[in-house]
Amino acid sequence: MNRRGFLKASSTTAGAIAITSQLDKPAVAQPAEGSPTFRRPKIILPVPTPSPQFQHVEAGVPDTKMTREATGLLREFSTPLLFNHSHRAFFWGNEMGRQTGQKVDVELLFICAAFHDMGLLKTFSSATDRFEVDGANAVRQFLEHHDVPAARIQTAWDAISLHTTPGIAAYKPLEVELLYNGVALDSLGIGYETFPTDVRTKVVAQFPRVNFKHDIAMAFLGGFEHKTDTTIFTCNEDICTHLIRGYKRHDFYDQVQNSPFQNS
Amino acid sequence: MGSIKQHVGAPDSALAREITELVRDTETPLLFNHSSRVYHWGTLAGRRRGLKFDAELFYAGAMFHDMGLIPKHSSATERFEVDGANVARDFLKSHGISPADIDLVWTAIALHTTPGVPQHMHPVVALVTAGVEMDVLGIGYGDFSDADRAAVVGAYPRSERFKEDIIRAFYDGIKRKPDTTFGNVKADVIADKEPSFKRGNFCAVIRGSAWRA
Numbered sequence: 001m002n003r004r005g006f007l008k009a010s011s012t013t014a015g016a017i018a019i020t021s022q023l024d025k026p027a028v029a030q031p032a033e034g035s036p037t038f039r040r041p042k043i044i045l046p047v048p049t050p051s052p053q054f055q056h057v058e059a060g061v062p063d064t065k066m067t068r069e070a071t072g073l074l075r076e077f078s079t080p081l082l083f084n085h086s087h088r089a090f091f092w093g094n095e096m097g098r099q100t101g102q103k104v105d106v107e108l109l110f111i112c113a114a115f116h117d118m119g120l121l122k123t124f125s126s127a128t129d130r131f132e133v134d135g136a137n138a139v140r141q142f143l144e145h146h147d148v149p150a151a152r153i154q155t156a157w158d159a160i161s162l163h164t165t166p167g168i169a170a171y172k173p174l175e176v177e178l179l180y181n182g183v184a185l186d187s188l189g190i191g192y193e194t195f196p197t198d199v200r201t202k203v204v205a206q207f208p209r210v211n212f213k214h215d216i217a218m219a220f221l222g223g224f225e226h227k228t229d230t231t232i233f234t235c236n237e238d239i240c241t242h243l244i245r246g247y248k249r250h251d252f253y254d255q256v257q258n259s260p261f262q263n264s
Numbered sequence: 265m266g267s268i269k270q271h272v273g274a275p276d277s278a279l280a281r282e283i284t285e286l287v288r289d290t291e292t293p294l295l296f297n298h299s300s301r302v303y304h305w306g307t308l309a310g311r312r313r314g315l316k317f318d319a320e321l322f323y324a325g326a327m328f329h330d331m332g333l334i335p336k337h338s339s340a341t342e343r344f345e346v347d348g349a350n351v352a353r354d355f356l357k358s359h360g361i362s363p364a365d366i367d368l369v370w371t372a373i374a375l376h377t378t379p380g381v382p383q384h385m386h387p388v389v390a391l392v393t394a395g396v397e398m399d400v401l402g403i404g405y406g407d408f409s410d411a412d413r414a415a416v417v418g419a420y421p422r423s424e425r426f427k428e429d430i431i432r433a434f435y436d437g438i439k440r441k442p443d444t445t446f447g448n449v450k451a452d453v454i455a456d457k458e459p460s461f462k463r464g465n466f467c468a469v470i471r472g473s474a475w476r477a
Binding site: 137258 | 455
């Protein structure tokens with residue numbers, strides 16, 4: 001089966017339940033709503049509207065009201081490091097998308113790239129959730145504000161919340177995979193050898209990597225230093241191990257052994 | 265202690281019975297019982313939180329979640345979680361379940377070892393992970409009554425050395441493809457069994473990439 005064809009065919013709504021069983025107890029206080037499949041955070045961190053003078057796109061980015069605003073948010077509230085990283089990630093993903101020959105929602109891909117590390121910034125950072133989830137919740141708010149249909153919002157939410165989770169994105173809508181691969185190329189160099197040199201050179205000239213390997217690690221740390229528990233059993237915990245003196249990394253084996261179940 | 269049916273019990277439907285038989289025939293008793301407990305922990309947790317979800321879909325997610333550890337369902341290159349998700353997808357598709365519902369179950373299984381994301385998603389997704397975390401890691405142990413815990417473990421026993429046995433089952437299911445453990449809990453499992461195993465390191469990958477800076 002063509003997995004992408006299969007997943008593209010599936011809508012993102014939770015869907016009506018065809019068969020109810022005796023065990024499916026009625027909800028206590030849950031509104032009977034269909035889509036989408038994510039749940040709202042208890043505490044909403046408002047996404048600001050950027051000042052008009054910041055709302056213009058960089059060369060090569062599709063020029064729409066939403067992309068201008070997303071760029072404005074990056075310019076006004078993010079850092080030069082993440083501004084350049086987010087743009088490069090977009091251009092890498094965009095090129096990979098072009099190579100597939102499939103239709104890509106380029107506007108959404110740009111917005112995903114622009115928001116993917118927003119959760120590292122104080123403005124968008126919750127006290128308890130992974131920075132990826134904070135970014136996903138911010139993009140949802142942004143897209144809802146612009147009356148974007150639920151299916152596109154779900155794609156963006158998944159793309160950002162899963163952008164550090166290996167092995168999953170290829171099974172989700174194409175934009176989820178393109179954001180993952182774009183970020184992986186920029187942060188980890190995955191796919192570097194096979195990526196067209198001319199595009200690489202041009203984009204890096206437009207959005208330079210300045211001490212990027214060191215500075216991105218510090219940006220990660222700054223984004224979850226106050227909530228290191230959110231990094232447990234994710235690749236982000238390696239950042240804590242390297243950069244926080246005395247940090248003790250968690251071990252899955254130990255946690256299994258130490259569960260409260262007795263003896264077994 | 266009452267019977268398991270008084271506490272939860274598997275869904276009473278043809279589809280659920282077929283899932284039960286398939287998983288019982290395919291998996292080891294260790295994994296079958298583990299998966300059955302995951303269904304019960306998740307259902308109890310969902311009721312406690314007042315979540316509405318379809319019991320059959322959730323049953324599929326819980327019961328198939330470790331299918332990717334079984335050799336005949338294990339791909340050469342995909343994470344075992346994805347292998348299990350694909351088994352559930354193919355099974356549900358052949359039973360006429362809607363693509364949207366299949367996608368939910370797929371996601372529930374594929375993300376069941378990804379911390380901090382499933383809890384923000386649909387109850388079916390959130391509760392598979394919650395059930396797994398309860399059974400494997402004891403997360404939320406104190407939120408279950410002694411009676412519920414005793415009933416579920418009574419109906420689907422934890423083996424004498426379950427903690428060691430489940431770690432061994434994880435290891436046996438993934439040891440041929442250690443690259444799939446980068447950035448997830450399963451790297452700890454390989455490190456535990458293979459002292460020479462060098463885990464992938466996020467910082468090392470950043471520093472060692474082909475990019476000059």
